[in-house]
Amino acid sequence: MTLNPADAAFAAQTGLPSDRLRPADPRYMDEPRGKYPGVPGLLALPHSVDEVAALVATAARMRVPVVPYGGGTGLVGGQVATSGPAPLILSLERMTRIRAVYPDENVLIAEAGAILADVQQAARAADRLFPLSLAAEGSARIGGTLATNAGGVNVLRYGAARDLCLGLEAVLPDGRIWHGLKRLRKDNTGYDLRNLLIGAEGTLGVITAAALKLSPVPAGQGTAFLAVADPAAALRLLSIARAQLGEAISAFEIMHRQGLDFLAETMPQVRQPWETPPEWSVLIELGLAAGIDPEEALARLFETGLEEGLVTDGLIAQSAQQRDAFWTVRESIPEANRLVGAVASHDISLPLSALPDFIAEAGPALQALGPCRINCFGHVGDGNLHYNVFPAPGQDRDAARQGAARVSALVHDLVARHDGSFSAEHGVGRAKAAVLEQYGDPVKLAAMRAIKDALDPAGIMNPGAVLTV
Template identity: 60%
Template sequence: MPDRLNDADQAFVDHLRGLLPAAAFLDASDTFLTEPRGRYRGKGVVVAPATTDEVAALIRACNAARVGVVPHGGGTGLVGAQVLVEGAVPIILSLSRMTRVRAIYAEEGVMIADAGAVLADLQTAALNAGKMFALSLGSEGTARIGGLLSTNAGGLNVLRYGTARAQCLGLEVVTPEGEIWHGLTRLHKDNTGYDLRDIFIGAEGTLGVITGAALKLSPIPAVEGSALLAVTDPAAALSLLSLARDIVGEGLSGFELMSRVGFDFMMETGLMAAPPLQPLPDWQVLLRVGLSAGSDADDALERIFTAASEAGLVQDGLIATTTDEANRLWAMRETIPEGNRLIGSIASHDISLPLSRIADYIPEAARRIAALGPLRINCFGHLGDGNLHYNVFAPKGEDRKAYDPIRKQVSAIVHDLAVEMGGSFSAEHGVGRLKVGEVEQYNDPVRLNLMRRIKASFDPNGIMNPGAMLRS
């Protein structure tokens, strides 16, 4: 890997202006220089190509001049992959002008789109074609599909439909040398060599730039239903998950664990007037079923509730009686991160665990963190796929900045225990620049060496998102 890249100086920008139209050059506003948590402020020259050929021309020029490239989708990532703070001034490659839905093959269940297409727009396009694009997460109104694939995003529907990787058939990618890989296959089976798609998905722009994607579309469930259930503890929530699967099978599409602290935060910050279930339980599960025609979602939810109550897993609950009520429940779940943001965490974590270890992890992590002081913990997440958002906060009324000296200790407790229990320190937010140290600390040495060799092979000049995922 080279020791040094060159600045995108005025001479180089003038060279780019001879290759690309004037509309491709955007102001370097805060939109492109900051990330949502405010931990990083980057630098760079913003260029927004409108076509894959323009991306290729830009990358070829950057590679020849050894100028770094930071791909930028919707800017919603939480690990700093979209900003570069240190080193030479890079080109910030924005996908904001590449937003087309190129084609929809409804009978095949396939949609082909530019990498800059916003997730919510793709969801709407699929619905207009009588299908569903099942990837769903809180930032779907601004997140772009290229970035979501580059981080292998998860979200609310992973339990049934899988991560972004599982919902992608093929990619179009511009390599670090400016070549275009035309991999927009609509095939579900193609065993003709290495699966390049899986190499680029989750690579966070360090191996190339995704410019287009062939996406899987799913049938729209004929009937849906949602329920909010109070459970005694995370162990009961896991038993409820197993019970619900026994009753509705693959019809269970969402299963979210929420702690009392998340609701306290929403009320403390004015995001919620009163909780749906009162008195407020310590733990709640929000679940959703999507069933075929002729099925009764309310009946399925009532059977789940009755069986769970008889087993002593559930003390209270409500079943949404209208679509609006169900939407309000899921909007409540998606408001938890906003409450966290307004309170301000000492340290936030995105971990995953084997399902059988979650009930052990949550109390043990809390016990270890309590040794540091009377800190507040908001643990919530996608229980069905083992993904927890484990966030730690200062005591009520105290300034979180006073706890900055113990931030690394907090994260070490959370991550060490996750790895001890066979889990991961990063489940769906990626590595970015925030967790490069953890990649080095926790990864199997052979895997880490293979990753470095792949990076060096694909990007020998080290121009692609330098410093993200792997240390430059």
């Protein structure tokens, strides 16, 4: 494709081969929810960290905004520039190498463009586990998961992306390369630039490679669907599970019946485990050491829950196929939500003890605004709920969405009163930058702006994401 004069001048300044730069295809100006159309820009496809450095250095000299682009799976608009001058869209999709694997150290070094599923497979090939697991793992890239500090279903046991990273290689906003790709568990040498860049959503630099923590592959896995009386019972059951099984609990997911009803309505091909869905259920995943039978462990947990009046029914997977079927139900709920069409979606976190009170208060408060359906599900083990509000049956979706701002304000106000967070695992992006201004601690916001100004004085790195311009 022929570049326009401005893009051609930029390309000439980088000194890179012509195949590294071209006008961006429409897919780079879109995001999964279709809410934030992007400004067309020049697409950069570097092959190495040195090429990323050349691109960012040129952008700094010419005051061109840079939008880092991973797999494009983010849900808060962080991967698209929605206003301002034409950006340099910096995609790491050609930087996909697994540079090294150190099985005895439980470390893998991957470039930022490596797809999460490929990193998981590389770990498996070394008889190790990279435990970060997301619904979008077939397209999400390592750089993006770190830039957004992605969570997923295994945070309870292994932590979020931040907890799975030992070191980074990154290009700072002036084009300098930070060689921080260390494999150390202990490195107490001043400010932690690694953790500053993780979760910064490309506003402080571009992650180009990472040293990632691996874990042993559990010798035995067990999965169960248990019907619980209510969210408080789910939390009590989690406490019992921890007492019985310690760190063997990989995931502990909660689901409301509404999500299963949506699934039956929109995706009937997904086989559900319950003939009549319970009001609340939990999906539990165990990863156990050799010599411990996962089915026996789950049966003991079920019996304890039944004795204490927490559990009313249960299904324990008897095969890998059945485990996969259970997880297919959980992982299909977001797509069912999309097909139904939400008024407003919320990715929130709360102190564990506050979860039942929040759920009990939020439902009636939202119904007082107007009839609606609520699908509450998520990673209850780490306090992260996806709290999504939908039109009432028969209600016009577009008309219902006119009240989205009031719905989200109510939810976020209630989250704040319970000392929670309006963004648990999806990040801030552009969608929630104004929300951060409203609910963020002013001292923290001032410190964030000082850091941004110090590292990126020209303001070229992903402008409008995280912090309002």
